[in-house]
Amino acid sequence: MREDVARSTESLGAGKRPALAFARDQRGATLVEFGILAPIFFVLIGATLETGIVFLASEVLDSAVQDSTRKILTGEAQTSKLSADGFRGLICNGLYGLFDCSKLQIKVDVISDFNAATITPPIDPAKPEEWKLVQSYDPGKASEIVRVQAYYKWPTIVNLGGFNLANYSDGTRLLSAIRVFKNEPFQ
Numbered sequence: 001m002r003e004d005v006a007r008s009t010e011s012l013g014a015g016k017r018p019a020l021a022f023a024r025d026q027r028g029a030t031l032v033e034f035g036i037l038a039p040i041f042f043v044l045i046g047a048t049l050e051t052g053i054v055f056l057a058s059e060v061l062d063s064a065v066q067d068s069t070r071k072i073l074t075g076e077a078q079t080s081k082l083s084a085d086g087f088r089g090l091i092c093n094g095l096y097g098l099f100d101c102s103k104l105q106i107k108v109d110v111i112s113d114f115n116a117a118t119i120t121p122p123i124d125p126a127k128p129e130e131w132k133l134v135q136s137y138d139p140g141k142a143s144e145i146v147r148v149q150a151y152y153k154w155p156t157i158v159n160l161g162g163f164n165l166a167n168y169s170d171g172t173r174l175l176s177a178i179r180v181f182k183n184e185p186f187q
Helices: 002-011 016-024 029-073 084-093
Strands: 105-111 127-131 145-155 172-182
Touching: 029 084, 029 145, 029 172, 084 105
Parallel strands: none
Antiparallel strands: 105 145, 145 172
């Protein structure tokens, strides 16, 4: 077979031999393949990392709110006259520095019954830079039903190849933690 190829290259003109040699050359094929596949690989790695970080941040916020609402549930916040800033501090202590606490939106209010525990979106999708949520802090009295809402706009980084976790046009994803509970009958 090599003899046939050699004879066919001999029959070609002198100018055709370098082109044929270039076409048969296998050197650099790995580099070309890497150049084609590398962007896809790095987008997948970036999307996987960002998804993990967003889920971690969401769970950290949820856990911090759960731990902080326990102070309201048991009456400790009411008997120690915990302020809105104090409650924010409790939540922020459980966030391990992952969040900018000044951007955390918190609303604690008393509701009439569990059926009244409706949740409205805290942000208008058309204006993602404006919060509709009016922050307040009312931990309630013994045996009252309390709703605690905490929201944070998490900035997303990866926006390549259709991989984007942002759910607002400003490149952020809304993280939320909500608890509805009846305060214990504390004194």
